[in-house]
Amino acid sequence: GSSGTGGTTGAQSTGDAGAKGGKVGIDFPRADSDFWNSYGKYVPQIAGELGVELMPPTNSQNDVAKLVANTQALTGQGAKAIIMAPQDTGAIASTLQTLENRKIPVVSVDTRPDKGKVYMVVRADNKAYGTKACEFLGEKLGGKGKVVELMGALSSINGRDRAEAFRSCMKEKFPGITVFEEPTEWEGTKAASMLQTRLEQHPDIKGVYMHAGGVHLAPTLQVLKAKNLIVPPEDPKHVFVISNDGIPQEFDAIRKGEIDATISQPADLYARYALFYAKAAIEGKTFQPGPTDHDSTIVQLPNGLEDQLPAPLVTKENVDDKALWGNQVK
Amino acid sequence: MTSPVKAVEAIGITKRFGPTTALNGAGIAITEGETHALLGRNGAGKSTLVSILTGLQRPDEGEVRFGGQPAPPLADRDAWRQRVACVYQKSTIIPTLTVAENLFLNRQTERGRINWRSLRTRARRLLEQYGVDVDADVLAGDLGVEQRQLVEIARALSFGARFIILDEPTAQLDGPAIQRLFARMRALREQGVTMMFISHHLDEVYEICQSVSVFRDARHIVTASVDDLPHDQLVDAMTGEATAAYEYRTRTVGASAPVVLAARNLRLAGRFEDVDLAVRAGEVVGLAGSGSSGKVGLAETLVGLRKADTGTVTVNGTEVKGGDVPSALAAGLGFVPQDRHHEGFVPLLSIAENATIPIAHKLGRFGMVSPARRRERGNQMIARLDIKTTGPDQPVADLSGGNAQKVVLARALADDPKALVVINPTAGVDVKAKHSLLGAVEDAVDRGAGAVLVSDELDDLRICDRVLIMFHGRIVKDVPRGWTDTELVAAMEGIDHQ
Amino acid sequence: MTTTKTPPVAAVPQGRRIQLGRFRDLTLVPVIIVLLIAGSFVDPIFLTPGNLTNVLQQQSALALVVLAEALILIAGKFDLSLESTVGMAPAVAVMFVIPVAAGGFGLELPGILAIPLCLLIGGLVGAFNGFLIMRFQLSAFIVTLAMMIVVHGLQLGLTQGKSLFELPESFLYLGSASWLGLPAAIWITGALFAVAIVALGYFRAGRSLYAIGGNADAARAAGIRVERVLWAVFVIGGVVAALAGVLETGRLGGISANQGVGWIFMAFAAAVIGGVSMDGGKGTILGALTGVLVIGLVENILTLKGVPGEWKQLVYGSIILVALMISRLAGGKAQD
């Protein structure tokens, strides 16, 4: 992964750079998740680096109605561009419409709104997470055996993207693997119960895919520990665990051999490019689809553009890579 | 008894509640235009019949007819309301609504928008008509039991129904209020209205009714003209045995007997003031007064239900904390509150448990309560006060009104109190039960307790060694034993004193 | 019996009494005034018509759920499933209308039917709740708790958890249009509150809710058809919740699988701090409305102030607690 400053090579800057800066409003989607808290930490820091004039951030507590209210307040207070992370991608359409009418560009982080104009979506490809997890487990298990998938919430686009990609990849590439899909609503307590029950029912489960290390990591380890299943990969009893998110605790677990891999969802890059594009939008810059100077690709969407940031697979080999955001948080 | 037109008939009614048979093939027939008394001991099934005659409950067996026609289906409430109006024994006041709205519940207006101003006017007129001194705009929940009862009566009588049932309307009323009610009933009778009247005061029956039916143990026993059933026979029919009149005991209270309950310079703004009181062991002191004299407020202050503004209360030599029931109980007090539904019992708990809450600490060690000992105490209470029940484990909610009242007295007596304060203890209690209740109070006094008895009932007051008369919040007279009814009433009405 | 003639009705004390009675339900008014003053210090835009209009619009759908819940609470019952109806009724109604590609059932009924269908579905949920509670004599709390899960589960199952965002214009209209310079949602919500206030204040049917909630046996004895009225209240509650769903959908431009989830707590909070009792028979619709306003103003002020997300809940909860105390002190009466 790279976290270089955000110039673009594939994209051309066609706007008149004379436009002066303006205030950027930002809404955080929730205050109760390790991943999003790291993101929240990066924002003011990187805003300083990039010289973005940031308004006090609002927080919509995972509630799209609050997001709408916050957006109204931010525009009322003079925001010239808005960064948001709508966890609910359908219900933000009217708001985007209103913002478009008021000529306020929007950068959407982490999720891609289904409808309504966005200046840029800054997001890693969540389908790729599912596929990478599938490929990792499929190879480790040699294409056969049983796997538990601790899913997020069905009502979340990220949960669904990860689940759908995992499901179709497994069907295509590893038809010999049985997958137990457990909807956990991003809750640790549900994850623990479901995993425990499944292991009781199928003691020969050999793989676990956790949609969110932030909530699923501790309970999964605790259940495996209770069953004495935390053993080195060489041991036939070993259960292969792959996670999503890439928070520091996941890295620790990888180092200790408790889990095998995670996909690092780049909290730092989310913050950096969200701010970068918001600033660019105020300055009137425009971008074109194509590769960027920061290992990513901009793709065309019906309602805007999406910069698909890299989300590297982290295993014991690269877990100490200083560039990974999970190694940078204090 | 046969007569050309029956305003209402109930034929062969049976009604069971789980293991209890409340009515067992019982019936009643009331001739048009007469005022008919329904008598029976507590739990005889009177109120159950009322609920069936007013269409609130469906009999398991039997039939109800109005004017010879079958009763309307239960769902058709309007049809029932046209045929019968009722003052139920259990309050049907809605505490969160105003008096005015309670009076005209579900008939606030014929159609369209309610005109609150005219509703209030109508309500005020109605209250005036019945001499009820209540503000139509206050919430009914803020009224006392007595005022609430008056509102219920005014409501039932105001319907213009041709048949009216009054289930113990007088149990919570004082003399003048009862007389006002009777005057009203007479006027209605002159207009040809049929009434069924339930009361445990037999003199009222003779005063206002023409005929009487007696129920006992869920069955109909006898129906007769009141003139054909003199007092003693009536009582015998109710109790099923020869029953003697209550024998008032005489006591001499020693001047040296210790004071077990005392009040000094007690004052509660708006209720009473300047109250000094001393009750000796072995003495029953009556507290009487007409409506709003402050007697109930005083009694409630003595027991700790209210906190006096100034002054002290001493129970059995201990000065108790104001407004703190537990400290009064701990000092040796027992009491019967005015409104049993409010402060008297916990409906879902059993008889035994309700009666033993104050002595729970004596029913086991280390905070434990032995169910066996509790049941044993319960059985003792049931026997002593003659409570009609399936057993000590029956919830008080399932008891008839009078029997519930006995449970409340049982609670007051549970701890062998040194001082006893009882407020209207015989409200809604049948003759025989009244004997056992008064007897229980006198027993306690004979055992060395001192008692304060608050009541408007002269019969109750007769057990008192002296009666304190309250008027406008002050004790104005101390009447020794040997008073006549007129003397006492005159004193209560404030006619004779300075 | 007295023979006193009815004296002429004294007009003076009456007026005073009514006023007092009304005030009891408006104990939140001082709280609202404090909030308005505090808000104007937090940010100058707070008191602008634009911002206040936003607050009202943001609260309008929740306000309708509060209205529905208040009716049901006053009648002495509960309905927790209202929140699920807010999401499910619009979602399913719309699925009858939109093409399969957009997540529909494939029936593609005329778009204009979506709103009536939505209200019908809400009413059906209410009717089913009423049926279970009255016929089987089940506890309203627990029936509607289960129904809350069932109704939301139905939405999740039918939509596969996906948001619906290709909605007929007619369905979005009410929640997004403006009439005479004010959002239509505010007019609609205002009108429904006005209707409810009048109905519960001046009509027998409305008054019967108080009677039933205050003492159902007494209401029955007074000839009120308790079961029928309660049933009607559940149906109305469901319809109003469905309408709240229509407004919310129009405001947000899409129906997510979470629409309405978590609202019921806020609805209870608003109704109860507005003076509606959980025990039934007490409180007014106007009081409930003040409860909604307090919640809306607090949220707006916190947003304008920019309280950091992780401390927001604490501040929010504390303000509600303080508001409760102010209203308790202003009202003078113990709450229940």
Next chain:
Amino acid sequence: MTTTKTPPVAAVPQGRRIQLGRFRDLTLVPVIIVLLIAGSFVDPIFLTPGNLTNVLQQQSALALVVLAEALILIAGKFDLSLESTVGMAPAVAVMFVIPVAAGGFGLELPGILAIPLCLLIGGLVGAFNGFLIMRFQLSAFIVTLAMMIVVHGLQLGLTQGKSLFELPESFLYLGSASWLGLPAAIWITGALFAVAIVALGYFRAGRSLYAIGGNADAARAAGIRVERVLWAVFVIGGVVAALAGVLETGRLGGISANQGVGWIFMAFAAAVIGGVSMDGGKGTILGALTGVLVIGLVENILTLKGVPGEWKQLVYGSIILVALMISRLAGGKAQD
């Protein structure tokens, strides 16, 4: 005209009465039996000791919250904030103990103090609830609703929304150890339920909860110190909820910012379907326990059966609804 005398109180029906009375609280037993049979058809693993032990362990923390809520409900009050205590009490207690780097306050008190501190914090929350409700005569529902937000907000604020992963071993012990082949959590929960059943059945203090919940004025008139008892109940509720937090933390191995969130609904559901009344004074702790078991078994069967995620809620809610009806029919009495 008969002259039958009132028969002496018959001794025989008495015994039967008690039995019946006891059964009334166990109307869920048929439901549990149906579930056990259904489960054994769904998967042979279901009836194995291993699986049933898992169910019990998974439910033990929730069961403690149900226990706490049942006590409070029986005494005629509410406590919604219990769910937030489940997360906040362990989180804050642990923060006194762990180093700053792991998210602590920097005090680094001895690890052994974490559990006592946690219980103390739970008790303090309960005491504060009791204080507000009794002293200010505020509605318990609404106070604890606000406190639910405040308490959880405190956790969010103090932890900055982070999960705590590096916990003292002693803190994890209770929730993860096994004693005599059974998880310690099951022993602890079982013991506390036993204590509560005995206390509420046979001890003065316990019985007074029924008296207070059934008619607080009568309880007061009978000499029970109502306020004091209620206060104690709130404190005990808070402590038990904090203990639930300890067990849950041990089971999950970390404290997320969401620990306990959403539990209160399930706790109410379990208590009420188990026969505890929302009106106070009714129900037993044993009944509440059967409610927890039903919920745990339903969840377990659904997981074993592998119902597709999007339909799971619908199936779950429907089963609860059916269970309610079975228990209603078995119990014979109307619920409330």
